[in-house]
Amino acid sequence: MNEAPHRPVLYQEIIHALHPVTGGRYVDGTLGAGGHARGIMEASAPDGQLLGLDVDPHAIAVARKTLAPYEHRIHLVQASYASLAGQLAGLGWEAVDGILLDLGASSMQFDTPERGFSFLQDAPLDMRFGPGMERTAANLVNRLSERELADLIYRYGEERDSRKIARAIVRARPLHTTRELVSVIESVSPRRGDRIHPATRTFQALRIAVNEELESIETVLPQAVAALKPGGRITVISFHSLEDRIVKDFFREQSKDLINPPYERIYEVERKATLKEVNRKPLTPSEDEIKNNPRARSAKLRIAEKI
């Protein structure tokens, strides 16, 4: 597996937003190659600490190398960020100063063809971020009903040809490789002008489903708020609208006092706002950054501060 070739996405913005300080405690829930984490360790020298999580054992191994100079200040665990509260309890950390989530797949994962994330390379239909996920992409395309597949591709890929694609998959299965899946998709959803590759949305949908990405984000956000010290910040980089919407809605919701809950939320208790949005509009990479790293182009950074 290669080292990540680029500076991590929105690096300066993340370090600026988290503003790590000496003695602070930070969480990087999506370590990847450890680029952002290194910045946090540098800025919080000499004794800031970091809990770093990733479900991918390769990412943990690479990050361990990247972060070797800070070995005595880091705790790296191969686990989902959805288990944040339990991980913090395990360390005996009651509260933290900052949390980073840089969602989705890493360049290392995209650039390792055998992991099956890229529709441009032939590989087994895997797409798991880590070995802990129950189902591979092959399991989904070969076992779901046509209806379930169409719904999945529509919901997680926002693909308007979802029904046609699901029907073609069911006719052609079993499918074992990315190339087989791409040619099935191309047979019913040909390239239209200079739009994105016809397999883009279906691959996104399968990856989200395999890794239970949206459920994990929904699970971690309340845990993150509970874990932050007042004034501590949560920073989230998302790469597509489904992720961003969850983060945006959660931040908005938590920035309001809930007084007299409306009828449909009658079971919720009144509560004060827990977060303050630092930027109402998400931050996005500069043109320079996108030129150096085209994958950064869809990145959006949202920052909120615990009240």
Ligand SMILES: C[S@@+](CC[C@H](N)C(=O)[O-])C[C@H]1O[C@@H](n2cnc3c(N)ncnc32)[C@H](O)[C@@H]1O
């Ligand atoms: C975009 S990369 C992070 C890159 C990192 N910020 C850096 O500086 O190199 C996202 C990482 O999150 C990991 N990941 C995805 N879902 C996860 C989850 N639920 N829990 C923990 N890690 C996850 C992926 O395995 C991947 O390594």
